[in-house]
Amino acid sequence: GAGVSQSPSNKVTEKGKDVELRCDPISGHTALYWYRQSLGQGLEFLIYFQGNSAPDKSGLPSDRFSAERTGGSVSTLTIQRTQQEDSAVYLCASSLAQGTGELFFGEGSRLTVL
Template sequence: GAGVSQSPSNKVTEKGKDVELRCDPISGHTALYWYRQSLGQGLEFLIYFQGNSAPDKSGLPSDRFSAERTGGSVSTLTIQRTQQEDSAVYLCASTLNQGDTEAFFGQGTRLTVV
C-alpha cells in the first residue's frame, strides 16, 4: 500500500484478555518501530526491527508485551493479560532503512482495556 496500515483502528478488550495489533509497513521499508502514545506522555518507544537483525526490545514495558515481524514485512504486537494501564494508542512506523531517513507513521490502534 501507499502508507503504513494498522489494524484494528480501535480495540476494546476486557482486563486479562490477550490482544494482537497488526502493522503493515510501506513496501520496501526495512525498518519498523512500535510506539505507545498515552495522554500527555508523548511517544514511548517499544520495539524496533531492522531487516533480519535481532529486534531491539529494550522499550517493552513488561514481559506481557511481545512483537514479531514475519518475512521482514508485517509485524504483530501482542499484549497478554491486558491491564487498564495498557490503554493507549499504539503506533507503528516504518523507514526505508536504518540510516538518515524519516519515519512514516500509521493511524494507530486505540486500545481500551475495561
C-alpha cells in the same frame, strides 16, 4: 494505499484478555518501529526491527508485551493479560533504511482496557 496500515483502528477489551495489533509497513521499508502514546503524552519507544537482525526490545515495558515481524514485512504486537494501564494508542512506523531519516507512521491502534 501506499502508507503504513494498522489494524484494528480501535480495540476495546476486558482486563486479563490478550490482544494482537497488526502493522503493514510501506513496501520495501526495512526498518519497523512500535511506539506507544498515552493520552496527552509523547511517544514511548517499544521495539525496533531492522531487516533480519535481532530486534531491539529495550522499550518493552514488561514480559506481557511481545512482537514479531514475519518475512521482513508485517508485524504483530501482542499484549498478554492486558491491564488498564495498557490503554493507549499503539503507533507503528517504518522507514526505508536504518540510521537517520524520516519515519512514516500509521494512524495507530487505540486500545482501551476496561
